[in-house]
Amino acid sequence: MQFVRIAALKDLRRRLSDPAALAIWIGIPVVLAGMLSFISNTGGTPPRARILLVDQDKTALSGLLPAAVRQVNAPFDIEDVTLDAGRKRMDDGDGTALLVIPAGFQNAVAGTGSAELKLITNPAQQVLPAMVRQAMEVLVESAFYSQRLFGAPIRKIAAGTGAPPSAADVASIAVEINQQMAALQGVLLPPVINLTVKREASAPPLNFGQLFLPGMLFMSFLFIAQGMSIDVWDEKREGTLQRLLAAPQSAGQLLLGKLIAGIGVTTVVSVVGLLAAVFWFGVAPSRLPAALLWCAFVSGALIALLTFLNLFASSQRGAELLSSVLVFPLMMLGGSFFPFEAMPAWMAAAGRWTPNGLGVATLKELLYGNVSVTALGIGVLGIGIPATLAFVGAWRRLRSFANA
């Protein structure tokens, strides 16, 4: 085992002498995660629509409109502006929609006139203007039914001078509304449809970062496995592989050393990624040892599998091509580019059975859920058996590969 340690240290030293490659292995997933996060425009807070409001009516009812919008807890921010300022800001793209409440709006709601609301939306945005438009349609419809049901009290409010109503007026309006509601009670209550909502006890849904972190870690592992496994070709080209095979050490020890060096590199990446999970996603530190062990196990298996494949290529270029052809679909299917939760069901089911997919799925459970012994056993066997076969195959193949 002395030689295994020395061979691993040698490979680690060689890797450290090429910090650019290390930075790329670690950096690519981080950059991709950042880009995906940027594209998704999340960053933890949902987007909000900015409505620029021009109130030309300046009445109690026109004042109620923005208040109603605020009360429905919609993702809208309403800002009072003048018409000119509103138009200029819309021209600059600074706003989701410009809503103009014309003079006479209150009278129109009271049924004593007509008015036309104007809603100008920002064509550069897709989803938020549609949400604003729908919300306005609901409000206008509400105003229509309110007029039909509570026309008299509304007219009474509209007839006011603009000063706060007296206590007697408020009481009178309240009595009228109450009488109207009592008249409708027979029709509206009890409701025809009785909706019962039953909440199942479940873990809170995972956010974007939580979903992506395991996949990003495994994307890094795949890059590292690709880089470390091609090293047999580098050693063959440099003549050191043949020289090593003439030494009184077994080829298995040499391969094991390479495997341990690779796991050493992936462990550094794992520690960084898992600490990020603790600090940003509140993962309990007690979950880290198992997650770290799992990452080491799966990354070692990936290195063994790719090393085995590389030994059967006819040239280094062929080996690089072969591993790329394998690695990128594995990343796509195995939950590194897109989380399983965002994939079609059939694709997610297939992806969960790839070596890295099994790794990602189990790591998610280890970090955020409760992994069962059965699931863990399936993961260990599903990854461990092919990896062990690959390692033994590579061991047997190495001497003829070196002499070829």
Add this chain to the structure above:
Amino acid sequence: MINIQGLRKHYGELIAVNDISFTADEGQIFGLLGPNGAGKTTTIGCISGLLRPTSGRVTVGGHDVVAEAQDARRQLGIVPQELALYSDLSAAANLEFWGAAYGLSGTTLRKRVADVLDLIGLADRGRDRTSTFSGGMKRRLNFGCGIVHSPRVLLLDEPTAGVDPQSRVKLLDLVREQARTGTTVVYTTHYMEEAQELCDRIAIVDKGKLLAIGTLDELRRLVGEKDLVRLAGRFDAAAAARSLEGLDGVEVLTVASDSITIAAAAASRKLPAIFAALASAGADIQETTLSVPSLESLFITLTGRELRE
């Protein structure tokens, strides 16, 4: 120390090594001399255990390289023809690794690394990355990696190929130094001068076969005191051969339409008779070369070809 009996190595129909036998003793520099493709590297590969012999037996320090591979390999140090170094590691790190690969560790390893760096003249560059070294420095480090564990047998496969004259002298000194400490050295080369200068015993190989073996004096005696005369021009091969066979003390080695090779004692005195005989056979002689007895002339005598062909 090394005993090779009836070694054969086939690659399908191709016979790379064909029934080679020799022994090399402790402290001896044994040369394998032959042109490219003679089977020298394959022979080294079989001794080192990298290649499995098709038949025959190779023992190193009494250990069979196939049946007792690990024990045999422990005795060996190898300096391959091509550089075999980790260019992204320092010279010291390379030596440390190769020493450890042969079982050295701790203080012994560190001391050997320092000694070897000193021996190969790289003590002041030990911490520098190998990729920054010149070709000659890399060659010396390549040699150092083969001796860092103080092997009992050192296999050197054309270690001076492509090396500048200064580094070559230094390398040959290092080889002699190893032999002086009792290491058995097997040295392959296609440079006749190197073999003559360095080796205690020499085996001449060509096309996988061992043609002659012995000390330099023994090999010279094989060609006798005969000089070698090479003639270039235009010849009627059959007529030229007939006319030369009539001359006393002249042995025709090769005859072709554009060249003739002759072995003759005191050839310079026989040249007029040779020219006259060839003129009578209608030859047009354009160039004449006369060589005193050497490994080169022995190789030509044995194979009809020059060593560098």
